[in-house]
Amino acid sequence: MIATNYHHFRQQLDPKGVKLVAVSKFQSVEAIHAAYEAGCRDFGENYVQELVDKQAQLPADIAWHLIGHLQTNKVKYVAPFVHLIQSVDSRKLLAEIQKQAAKCQRTIQVLLQVQIAVEDTKTGMSEEEVEGILGELGAFPEVQVVGLMGMASFTDDLAQVQSEFQQLKSLFDRLVAQGVPAYFNQISMGMSGDWQLAVEEGSTLVRIGSAIFGERKNQ
């Protein structure tokens, strides 16, 4: 089932050049292995301990994405191997990623998470904070800010979700017009319930969990 679901997504996303990250939080190592065997190499996890445990048990060529809120004191555990930290929600966190990347002598790629949802439970930075950071990238030489990430409101109101995706896309376009490095080219938006809308609105990377793996246990 996992392999079928995975191929189904790739068939729809590949022609559009949209990248697929399989969100494997709360899924077993066996389930991740099934997706890996089907060809998946990009997996997203929300929690540092779970990510570190799984990384140690799974093939080394997996690109691990951290997509959940990251506490500054835990950056050191993922810095040696993480592929993309999608959930940078403060300048303080970015500064810690810079510090740990330098320690590991590697460059770490990140996305800046923007608050687009109306609910205040969703985290992310304001547009002003994002612009501030992009204006001082020289302060983070070991960090590559490759784009933006956003989570839409959890609602059946598709017009609301659509307008939130449009908000993220127009911020992205404005930043590009103002001048950003060429590698700033990713917009991570869209999950199992709203990915089609996100792709229509310009997503370059979708984060799909339950539609590939089935419902999550112990949530």
Ligand SMILES: *Cc1c(COP(=O)(O)O)cnc(C)c1O
């Ligand atoms: C859990 C999660 C997803 C995947 O959610 P599904 O609805 O299962 O596809 C995507 N992005 C983030 C940030 C998540 O926490």
